[in-house]
Amino acid sequence: MILSSEEWGIVTLSLQVSLVAVGLMLPVAFAMAWMLARLRFPGKLLVDALVHLPLVVPPVVTGWLLLLLFGANGPIGRLFEQALGISFMFRWTGAALASAIMAMPLMVRAMRLSIEGIDRRLESAAETLGAGRWRVFLTISLPLALPGVLAGLVLGFARSIGEFGATITFVSDVPGETRTLPIAIYSALQLPGGEMAVTRLAIISILLSLGALVASEALARRANGGRTNHVL
Amino acid sequence: MSFDLSIDHAVGDRRIRLDCRTQAGLVALFGPSGAGKTSILNMVAGIMTPDRGRIVVGGETLFDSETGVDIPPARRRAGYVFQDGRLFPHMRVRANLLYGRHAQAPMALEAVLDVLGIGHLLDRWPATLSGGEAQRVAIGRALLSGPRFLLLDEPLSSLDPARRDEIMPVIERLKQELAMPILYVSHDRAEVERLADQVIAL
Numbered sequence: 001m002i003l004s005s006e007e008w009g010i011v012t013l014s015l016q017v018s019l020v021a022v023g024l025m026l027p028v029a030f031a032m033a034w035m036l037a038r039l040r041f042p043g044k045l046l047v048d049a050l051v052h053l054p055l056v057v058p059p060v061v062t063g064w065l066l067l068l069l070f071g072a073n074g075p076i077g078r079l080f081e082q083a084l085g086i087s088f089m090f091r092w093t094g095a096a097l098a099s100a101i102m103a104m105p106l107m108v109r110a111m112r113l114s115i116e117g118i119d120r121r122l123e124s125a126a127e128t129l130g131a132g133r134w135r136v137f138l139t140i141s142l143p144l145a146l147p148g149v150l151a152g153l154v155l156g157f158a159r160s161i162g163e164f165g166a167t168i169t170f171v172s173d174v175p176g177e178t179r180t181l182p183i184a185i186y187s188a189l190q191l192p193g194g195e196m197a198v199t200r201l202a203i204i205s206i207l208l209s210l211g212a213l214v215a216s217e218a219l220a221r222r223a224n225g226g227r228t229n230h231v232l
Numbered sequence: 233m234s235f236d237l238s239i240d241h242a243v244g245d246r247r248i249r250l251d252c253r254t255q256a257g258l259v260a261l262f263g264p265s266g267a268g269k270t271s272i273l274n275m276v277a278g279i280m281t282p283d284r285g286r287i288v289v290g291g292e293t294l295f296d297s298e299t300g301v302d303i304p305p306a307r308r309r310a311g312y313v314f315q316d317g318r319l320f321p322h323m324r325v326r327a328n329l330l331y332g333r334h335a336q337a338p339m340a341l342e343a344v345l346d347v348l349g350i351g352h353l354l355d356r357w358p359a360t361l362s363g364g365e366a367q368r369v370a371i372g373r374a375l376l377s378g379p380r381f382l383l384l385d386e387p388l389s390s391l392d393p394a395r396r397d398e399i400m401p402v403i404e405r406l407k408q409e410l411a412m413p414i415l416y417v418s419h420d421r422a423e424v425e426r427l428a429d430q431v432i433a434l
Contacts (some may be wrong), residue, residue: 025324033336037279119318121314121318122320122321124274124277124279124305124317125312125314125320126320126331127278127305128277128278128279128305128306128310128312128332128375128377129331129332129373129374130306130307130332130334130377130378131306131331132304132306132331134354140320140330142320143322144321182266198249201412
C-alpha cells in the first residue's frame with residue numbers, strides 16, 4: 001500500500017502528536033504515580049480523583065474544560081502564550097495537550113500498580129549495602145517498576161493515537177495542524193464517496209497500533225534480560 | 233565493647249525490649265518466632281527506628297534517641313544477611329555480589345567466591361538458584377559491602393540439613409578470621425550452642 005502525500009502528512013502528524021504527548025506526560029505521570037503509591041499527604045483522594053477524571057468524564061467535556069483553561073482567554077492558556085509564546089488553539093500543540101491529558105489516567109494507573117508491586121524489602125536491602133536514596137531509586141525501584149512504565153507508555157500511546165473527542169472539541173479539525181488519523185477518518189466519512197479514503201486510513205491506523213504493541217513487547221523482553229514479561 | 237544495645241520499641245500492643253552490653257564476638261538472639269528478633273536486627277541496621285534507646289556497635293553510636301543520633305542505614309556499614317536472602321531479582325549473581333562493593337571489604341571477591349563456593353554461579357539469575365545457593369550469595373554480598381559488623385537472620389533456617397552442615401563451618405570461619413562483631417538470630421538451640429559466644433534469650 002503506497003500512501004499519498006496527504007496520507008503521509010496525517011500519519012506523521014498523528015505520530016508527532018502522540019509521541020510528544022506521551023513523552024511529555026511520561027515524567028509527569030511517573031511522578032504522580034510515585035506520589036500516589038508512596039506518599040501520604042492531605043488531599044490525596046482529590047489528586048487521585050482529578051488524575052482519573054479524563055477516564056470517566058465524556059471526552060467532549062474534557063475538551064471543553066481544556067478550552068476553558070488553555071484556550072486563548074483561559075488562565076493557563078494566556079500564561080503559556082505570554083511566558084513561552086506557545087499557543088494551543090487550532091494548533092498541533094493543542095492536539096498533543098488533549099492527547100496527553102486523555103492518556104494520563106491510563107499511564108498513571110499502570111505505573112502506580114507496578115510501583116506498589118515493588119518489594120520494599122529489596123530497597124531496604126540495598127540501603128544496608130550502602131546505597132543512598134537516589135542509587136536505590138535508580139538501581140532498584142526504577143528497574144523493578146520498568147514493566148509498568150512500559151505498559152503505561154504503550155497504553156498512553158494507544159490512547160493518544162486513537163484520541164478523538166477531546167481533541168476535536170478543543171482544537172477542532174484543521175488539516176495539517178490537528179487533523180490526526182481518527183479525525184481524518186471522521187471527516188472522510190462525512191464526504192460522499194469517501195469510503196476508499198476511510199478504508200485506507202483505517203488500515204493505516206490498525207497497522208500503526210499493532211506495530212506499537214509488537215515493538216513494546218520486544219522492548220520489554222530485552223529490558224528483562226530475555227525473561228518473558230508481558231507489557232499488557 | 234562489641235554490642236551495647238538498649239532498645240525499647242512498641243509494635244502494636246507488643247513491646248520489644250532489650251538491654252545488653254557485651255564483648256562477645258558472636259552474640260545470638262534466641263527465642264520463639266514473634267519475639268521481635270528480626271525487628272532488633274532491623275533497628276541495628278537502621279531500616280527500623282526504635283521508639284527509645286541507644287545502639288552502639290564496635291564503639292560507634294549508630295542511634296541514640298536522647299542525643300538525636302540516627303545514622304542512615306546506608307552509612308552504618310552493616311553486613312545484613314536476611315532470612316529470605318533478598319537478592320535483587322533483576323540482576324545476575326555477579327551484579328548482586330558487587331552491588332555494595334566497598335574498598336574496605338574484609339575479603340576480596342575471589343576469596344569470597346572460594347569460601348562460599350559460589351564461583352560457578354556468577355552468571356545465573358537469582359530465580360534459578362536453590363535456597364542454599366541464594367543464601368550463600370546473600371552472605372557474599374554482605375561481606376563484599378565492607379561491613380563493620382554482621383547481622384545474620386536465621387541464615388540456616390531455609391536450608392536442608394546437608395546445606396546447613398556446609399554453611400555452619402563458613403560462619404565459624406568468618407567469626408574466627410574476620411574478628412567482626414556478629415549478631416545472630418536463631419530459634420534453633422543446637423545451632424546457637426555451637427556458634428554463639430553469648431546467648432540472649434528473648
